[in-house]
Amino acid sequence: xxxxxxxxxxxxxxxxxxxxxxxxxxxxxxxxxxxxxxxxxxxxxxxxxxxxxxxxxxxxxxxxxxxxxxxxxxxxxxxxxxxxxxxxxxxxxxxxxxxxxxxxxxxxxxxxxxxxxxxxxxxxxxxxxxxxxxxxxxxxxxx
Amino acid sequence: xxxxxxxxxxxxxxxxxxxxxxxxxxxxxxxxxxxxxxxxxxxxxxxxxxxxxxxxxxxxxxxxxxxxxxxxxxxxxxxxxxxxxxxxxxxxxxxxxxxxxxxxxxxxxxxxxxxxxxxxxxxxxxxxxxxxxxxxxxxxxxx
DNA sequence: CCTTGACGTAACCATTATTGTTACATTGAT
DNA sequence: ATCAATGTAACAATAATGGTTACGTCAAGG
Numbered sequence: 001x002x003x004x005x006x007x008x009x010x011x012x013x014x015x016x017x018x019x020x021x022x023x024x025x026x027x028x029x030x031x032x033x034x035x036x037x038x039x040x041x042x043x044x045x046x047x048x049x050x051x052x053x054x055x056x057x058x059x060x061x062x063x064x065x066x067x068x069x070x071x072x073x074x075x076x077x078x079x080x081x082x083x084x085x086x087x088x089x090x091x092x093x094x095x096x097x098x099x100x101x102x103x104x105x106x107x108x109x110x111x112x113x114x115x116x117x118x119x120x121x122x123x124x125x126x127x128x129x130x131x132x133x134x135x136x137x138x139x140x141x142x143x
Numbered sequence: 144x145x146x147x148x149x150x151x152x153x154x155x156x157x158x159x160x161x162x163x164x165x166x167x168x169x170x171x172x173x174x175x176x177x178x179x180x181x182x183x184x185x186x187x188x189x190x191x192x193x194x195x196x197x198x199x200x201x202x203x204x205x206x207x208x209x210x211x212x213x214x215x216x217x218x219x220x221x222x223x224x225x226x227x228x229x230x231x232x233x234x235x236x237x238x239x240x241x242x243x244x245x246x247x248x249x250x251x252x253x254x255x256x257x258x259x260x261x262x263x264x265x266x267x268x269x270x271x272x273x274x275x276x277x278x279x280x281x282x283x284x285x286x
Numbered sequence: 287c288c289t290t291g292a293c294g295t296a297a298c299c300a301t302t303a304t305t306g307t308t309a310c311a312t313t314g315a316t
Numbered sequence: 317a318t319c320a321a322t323g324t325a326a327c328a329a330t331a332a333t334g335g336t337t338a339c340g341t342c343a344a345g346g
Binding site for chain 4: 152183207208
Binding site: 004005007008009011012015016019035036037038039078090091092093094095096097098099102103104105106107108110111112114115118119122123125126127129130135136138139140141142143 | 147148150151152154155158159162178179180181182221233234235236237238239240241242245246247248249250251253254255257258261262265266268269270272273278279281282283284285286
């Protein structure tokens with residue numbers, strides 16, 4: 001599976017902003033975050049742009065611009081982040097429609113879809129258990 | 144996420160073989176399966192090849208060649224199939240190592256890895272709940 | 287022993303998602 | 317008016333998936 005690191009980067013960015021703000025700073029720039037993540041600032045701006053659309057982050061423009069959290073770290077779960085940035089499901093059905101004349105080809109789609117729904121629900125339940133506050137606590141504990 | 148349909152196709156193929164065998168046939172050809180799945184026979188052979196490596200399917204060569212199940216449908220869970228064909232994890236950590244001088248950059252990897260382990264475990268638990276026998280029952284019920 | 291049907295596999299290509307990068311218009315406090 | 321940083325377009329590189337063609341290999345049955 002094309003493992004993607006979008007959730008990792010998004011959680012990293014938000015956690016970084018949260019810690020930075022707790023240390024007394026107003027806003028964090030995409031360049032600062034990109035340095036910690038070790039990537040390009042545009043990657044950060046793109047991700048935070050998606051997060052701002054769903055009300056997890058807020059950006060300021062002009063002089064003294066940068067990013068802030070829209071809510072406290074404790075009020076953001078990994079599920080919130082996941083839903084903001086993950087478009088498609090983990091598993092897909094057939095690319096081309098299976099043979100509808102075949103019993104299996106006809107019934108396999110709904111059967112698998114039901115399973116996939118349960119799997120996605122379990123995945124979401126698990127992601128909902130962890131807040132970014134939890135993540136930050138683990139991060140500081142490891143230091 | 145690059146939603147992939149490999150699990151769907153694999154479950155479809157195995158279920159098809161299982162039903163075909165119950166109807167009294169010895170072996171199923173990749174061409175027959177491909178017709179039901181609506182794809183190319185090579186795609187089926189590639190997938191079943193991976194499944195045979197972990198002991199879920201068996202192939203015969205020569206004249207009268209084709210595929211058989213290595214175990215009954217009731218003894219194959221979707222987790223078995225998933226583990227045979229899914230190489231990587233659903234979520235990945237950073238592509239490039241984050242800044243180790245940064246508190247967050249240093250601790251975020253292990254923190255997220257722990258969460259991802261729990262998520263994968265939940266996903267596997269869910270897939271283990273369904274056997275191909277269950278899938279076939281749903282398929283026949285829909286007919 | 288040789289024909290034959292299907293497997294096993296390599297080699298491409300097309301499509302898509304993700305990530306990295308450059309470039310530039312826009313914003314808004316100072 | 318300046319200027320730092322956002323918002324966004326555009327493009328390349330990489331990788332995974334899936335479709336296709338081609339061909340060597342195998343073994344049952346004539």
